[in-house]
Amino acid sequence: MNAIEVVSVSRVYQKYSARHRFQTFKSALLKGDFFKSLRAEELVTALDDVTLRIPAGMTFGVIGENGSGKSTLLKVVAGIAKPSRGAVAVRGKVAALIELGAGFHPEISGRENVFINGIMLGLSKREISRKFEDIVRFAELEEFIDAPVKTYSSGMYMRLGFSIAINVNPDVLLIDEVLAVGDASFVPKCLDRIDDFRRRKKTILFVSHDLATVEKICDKVAWMKSGRVRALGEPKRTIDLYLQDVADKKEAEFSRRREEVDLEHIPAEEGRREARWGKREVEIRRVALRSLRGEPKHVFSPEEGMVIDIEVHARERVKDFVFGVGIFNSQGVSCYGTNTHLEEFRPRAIEGRGRVAFRIDRLGLVNGTYYLDVAVHRADGTPYDYHRNLYSFLVSSRHKDVGISRLPHRWRFSPSVKMLPPRKGR
Numbered sequence: 141m142n143a144i145e146v147v148s149v150s151r152v153y154q155k156y157s158a159r160h161r162f163q164t165f166k167s168a169l170l171k172g173d174f175f176k177s178l179r180a181e182e183l184v185t186a187l188d189d190v191t192l193r194i195p196a197g198m199t200f201g202v203i204g205e206n207g208s209g210k211s212t213l214l215k216v217v218a219g220i221a222k223p224s225r226g227a228v229a230v231r232g233k234v235a236a237l238i239e240l241g242a243g244f245h246p247e248i249s250g251r252e253n254v255f256i257n258g259i260m261l262g263l264s265k266r267e268i269s270r271k272f273e274d275i276v277r278f279a280e281l282e283e284f285i286d287a288p289v290k291t292y293s294s295g296m297y298m299r300l301g302f303s304i305a306i307n308v309n310p311d312v313l314l315i316d317e318v319l320a321v322g323d324a325s326f327v328p329k330c331l332d333r334i335d336d337f338r339r340r341k342k343t344i345l346f347v348s349h350d351l352a353t354v355e356k357i358c359d360k361v362a363w364m365k366s367g368r369v370r371a372l373g374e375p376k377r378t379i380d381l382y383l384q385d386v387a388d389k390k391e392a393e394f395s396r397r398r399e400e401v402d403l404e405h406i407p408a409e410e411g412r413r414e415a416r417w418g419k420r421e422v423e424i425r426r427v428a429l430r431s432l433r434g435e436p437k438h439v440f441s442p443e444e445g446m447v448i449d450i451e452v453h454a455r456e457r458v459k460d461f462v463f464g465v466g467i468f469n470s471q472g473v474s475c476y477g478t479n480t481h482l483e484e485f486r487p488r489a490i491e492g493r494g495r496v497a498f499r500i501d502r503l504g505l506v507n508g509t510y511y512l513d514v515a516v517h518r519a520d521g522t523p524y525d526y527h528r529n530l531y532s533f534l535v536s537s538r539h540k541d542v543g544i545s546r547l548p549h550r551w552r553f554s555p556s557v558k559m560l561p562p563r564k565g566r
């Protein structure tokens with residue numbers, strides 16, 4: 141039996157930017173041909189012919205970049221937004237955590253809001269009274285429950301909303317991103333409750349940018365792009381397809397920006413991060429970043445290797461030369477640097493064209509943008525051609541660790557330290 145059926149659903153909105161056109165133009169609304177009176181470029185198709193059938197008891201993940209239609213999908217399922225076309229059917233009691241604070245009245249207390257919300261979710265006053273303490277305790281809002289909710293932080297809103305939603309014991313739980321504003325200690329509590337829901341065979345529709353959690357808790361995942369379901373199926377596979385798409389897009393943007401470092405025209409402004417200097421007795425003509433297989437590339441995972449491919453040219457025979465590379469993170473911190481002199485290579489001669497490859501077997505860096513120095517100079521440091529931060533690349537990783545380098549590591553705990561391993565899939 142399906143708990144949620146979304147069949148050929150489309151949802152069109154007027155673009156936010158086109159709103160002003162009708163503020164003085166109520167007539168379009170009144171006549172009811174509102175959408176027809178808008179030009180095509182003023183409309184946005186938030187959902188474009190989406191069909192999903194979600195069996196009861198399934199935890200179903202929805203991923204996709206911002207603006208891909210995830211929230212609209214949940215709103216349509218929750219009945220908060222109407223489809224422009226198509227049909228939606230939901231079986232059972234629905235609780236939706238969609239917009240932070242939606243359904244809360246800012247001026248009145250948390251206590252009164254719990255009652256109003258509970259009633260909207262179909263509970264009687266007596267049922268709410270019975271659950272009230274649990275709701276407040278779970279939300280950790282005992283001290284604040286009589287303050288108006290407009291004084292709450294986003295984290296407090298989220299805690300209260302989540303607590304109400306799970307305590308009304310819905311059959312279908314819709315969760316849109318809200319965990320993102322939860323503090324570090326609260327999110328695991330929520331995930332435990334979600335686990336509990338899963339065990340009790342409730343249906344959950346879960347939207348999140350936290351792909352690790354999606355992979356952990358979902359039975360099936362849909363990837364949305366431009367209002368359409370681009371892929372649907374096994375979580376890891378779907379997430380990987382999405383990540384590949386994100387990487388391809390970043391790669392395209394990066395290479396568009398970075399492909400053409402115009403080596404002839406590097407402005408020498410003060411304070412500029414990028415620069416070039418040296419008399420070019422030995423010149424660096426071109427630098428390309430490649431995968432270990434030789435393809436040009438700018439977006440890497442920490443597990444991948446990289447080749448810095450350097451084309452050089454010496455106008456005349458030079459006997460004293462050193463090649464060097466340096467990698468800096470976006471704060472300008474040196475992550476790694478080395479040169480052929482430090483590594484005790486012994487230069488003999490260079491003349492005319494040449495090629496130098498610096499191969500890194502495994503990058504091992506954390507998420508972020510990195511800048512590259514490439515240089516050729518004398519053993520005493522006198523530069524022939526120094527390229528400061530002219531090249532950049534991105535490390536895109538699913539890991540959340542911080543710092544500079546992802547040190548290979550392992551955790552160990554004595555038996556007295558009760559620690560469970562990461563959930564499946566990690």
Ligand SMILES: Nc1ncnc2c1ncn2[C@@H]1O[C@H](COP(=O)(O)OP(=O)(O)O)[C@@H](O)[C@H]1O
Nearest residue numbers: 153154156184186205206207208209210211212
């Ligand atoms: N109420 C609205 N009015 C106008 N446009 C909207 C509205 N809600 C969503 N949109 C637009 O619909 C598209 C999908 O939005 P949304 O469903 O919020 O995506 P997501 O949750 O994946 O970020 C976006 O282009 C967004 O700007």
Ligand SMILES: [Mg+2]
Nearest residue numbers: 210211212317
């Ligand atoms: Mg959204």
